[in-house]
Structures are given as structure tokens and as C-alpha cells.
Amino acid sequence: MHKVALVTGAASGIGRAVAEGLAAAGQRVVVADLPNSEGAAVAQAIGGLFVPTDLAQREACRALVTAAQAHFGPVDILVNNAGFQSINPIADFAEDVWEQMIAVMLTAPFLLTKYVWPDMQAQQWGRIVNIGSIHSLRASPFKVGYIAAKHGMLGLTRTAALEGGPYGITVNLIAPAYVRTPLVEQQIADQARTRNISPDEVIERVMLEPAAIKRLIEPSEVAELVNFLCSPAASSMSGSVFEMALGWTAR
Template identity: 70%
Template sequence: MTGRVAIVTGGGSGIGGAVVARLAADGYKVAVVDLPGEAGQAAADAAGGIFIGADLSQRDQCHRVVETTLAQFGQVDVLVNNAGYQHIDALEQFPEDRWEHMLAVMLTAPFLLMRYAWPSMKERGWGRVINIGSIHSLRASPFKIGYISAKHGLLGMTRTAALEGGPHGITVNLIAPAYVRTPLVEKQIADQARTRGIPEDEVIEKVMLEPAAIKRLIEPAEVADLVAFLCTETAGTMSGSVFEMSLGWTAR
């Protein structure tokens, strides 16, 4: 048992669900954060952790997530910022309120959660912040203006926080996967098919995997394996880094 405590946002399914299961198997006490509902509670129950239902677009609820974790476990050692969503909109059709909400969940919330968890990590002289970015933290694509803006911003925040955390034993890194087999990606396939007017199988083959050297989707457990590694002592020299899981996308 590690005796360490992890907060995982978006922990009810997909990448977050796989991370929760992996960290729990490695001995972490896990606070599973997701929108109120059965999925997050089930993930927490399976992991022997706690579930915190929260809307991370709200500042006070981000603060409540960390305070609840501290009240339950007494510390926060690992923060995995994974919560988010995908939506396909052309620039001229992207509503202002959706832009604001997307950036609140995918960029402002990671900042707030890190800020609130930082004192616990600093006090103990050890911490791991792992931001789940995307290959779109490094590359752009059409019809994803909000998503890509948030993911690019998350990379800049990762690098800055790494510089501030280094003297205190806190590492901050970003994982940048290509398309992962999650409910969000399955929805995106349908949205892309509708936007582009092509069948869903062509979206996978001709849009998602066309730039990739390895022609398959990534499994959530593969991302969770990398998260688990970045939480180890062995990874203590790695901070401010981007860990690509790009299927060869960026090799061109």
C-alpha cells in the first residue's frame, strides 16, 4: 500500500475510470470526481474510495472537491485532471456560452483544483499533478475551436506549474493521447459523421486515424498505465513534460 491519496476528475468512465481502477489497484486512496450520478459512485465503490459529485465549471465546487478529500483522507498527493467533453462546432457556429463552459471545465477547473491541492503537496514535499491533454494540445483540427484552445492552454499551465513545483517535490506533466476508445470519442465519431456528411466508419479511418502510423484507437487502460508510472518515485525527474501517445501522428 502506498498510503497516498489521489483525486481523479471525470473518474466515472473512460480514461478517468481506468485511472481510478489502476491507482486503487496500486494502493492509492482515491477520490472519484464526476457529475452526480451512478457511474461515479460505482467507480468509487469498486475502488474502495469516495465519490464526490461536482460540477467543475463552478469555482466553489472545485474548492469543495479538495476540501472533501482533505477532510476524508487528510492529504492530497496526486491530482489527475481528466474531466472534459467534446463538442463539434464550426467557428462561426460556436455559441459563446458553450465556449465559456468548455474552458471552465477543461482549463479553469484544472487550475483551481491544482491551486487548492497545492498546499497539501507542498507541506509534504511531494506531489504529482497529471493533466490529461490530447494530441490536440500540440496540433489543431477544424471544428474543435473550444476543445483545442483548452488543451493548448492546459499545456502552458502544465509547464508553468512545473517550474513552480520543482523546489517543493511537486511534478506536473501532461499526457497527450490521440483518440482513445471512450464514450466521448464514440459521441465525437457520430458528431463528425454528421458535420462532414460521411459514414461513421469513414470518420475513424479517414479522419481520426488517417495521420496515424498505428491504425487503432488507444485503450483507456493504456493511458492509465502511463498515469501510474508518472506517480512513481522513478518518474520524479520528469516534470513540465509532454508524454505523447500519438500513434505516430506527430512523426510527420
């Protein structure tokens, strides 16, 4: 199976691991990330295409899909992974940060889904994997923008799955707990500042306290699940949430 895969936020962390995993499986990968990211290096290493993109801009979402189609042809696989974090109480949460988070983490996945949808419909095959979070299912304080966007992505996933079923398009959401990424390292520092505790205490008392398995998830583990969801073995799976919760939701 040699498909065209578009991965957002693919310059580092989960997105990079996903792009590398899909390329290793034989897919032609479009790496989308900010212009000042390591996206070009990632694309060169895997033989893919780097498209510098600010997903907060609606026209950039359209241009990203157009560039992917022009270079490789119709997009068969879409992995909506791009995101960022802001840690603040609701009263102190800046309105412009809220708008940017919703734009990148919810509006952009909707727009990219909309733009790749016609080709997937025409070929009667498509795979859309949304990288959510355990915060698609649970809330935590000081993360209102992130959690609102991740909850919204779950609704988008389920609705798109219902509409895509007749056309062979599956849409699923992966909900990991804390993954060892640069974003999580930033979260640790932000949480330490907000809660006035040490970074080690953040990991032990905030991140891993609810978990049965006391470790961070590796990006490669998420990438392996993405590859499975894009494989023939997962053709019956759609509208589902695949928890990588370290036992968090078992309580």
C-alpha cells in the same frame, strides 16, 4: 506508497481506468464526476470516495478538494482528466458552450492545482498529471473550444512544473491520440454529422488517417502511464509532454 489521489471525470473512460489503476496500486482514490454519472459505482468498486461535482462551478472545485481532505487527508496526486467535446465551426460555436468548456477543461484544472498546492508544498511531495490530448499539440477543424482548452492545459502544466520543482511537485501532461471512450464515440457521431460522412469514414479518414498505428488507444494504456508518472521512477520528470500519438506527430 499509499497516497491520496483525486481523479476528475473518473466515472467512465480514461478517468475510470486511471482511478482503477491508482487504486490497484494501493492509492486511496477520490472519484469526482457529475452527480448523475456512474461515479458512485466506480468509487464503491475500488473502495474510494465519490464526490459529485460540477467542475464548471468555481465553488464546486473548492468543495471537491475540501471533501477529499476531510475524508482522506491531504491530496498527494491530482489527475485532471474531466472534459467534453463539441464539434462545430467557429461561426456556429455557441458562446455558452465555449465558456463551459474553458471552465471545465482549463479553469477547473488551474483551481484544483491551486487548492491542492499548499499541502503538496508542505509535505515536499506531489504529483499532478494533466490529461491533455494530441490536440494539445496539433489543431483540427471544428474543435475550437476543445483545442483552445487543451493548448491552455499545456501552458498550465509547464508553468506549474517550474514553480513546483523546488517543493518536490512534478507536473506532466499526457497527450493521447484517440482513446476508445464514450467521448470518442460521441465525437465520431458528431464528426459524421458535421462532415456529412459515415461513422466508419470518420474513423478511417479523420481520426486514423494521420496515424502510423491504425488503432484506437485503450483507456488502460493511459492509466498505466499515469501510474508510472506517480511512481518513484518518474521523480525526475516534470514539465514534460508524454505523447501517445500513434505516430501522428512523426510527420
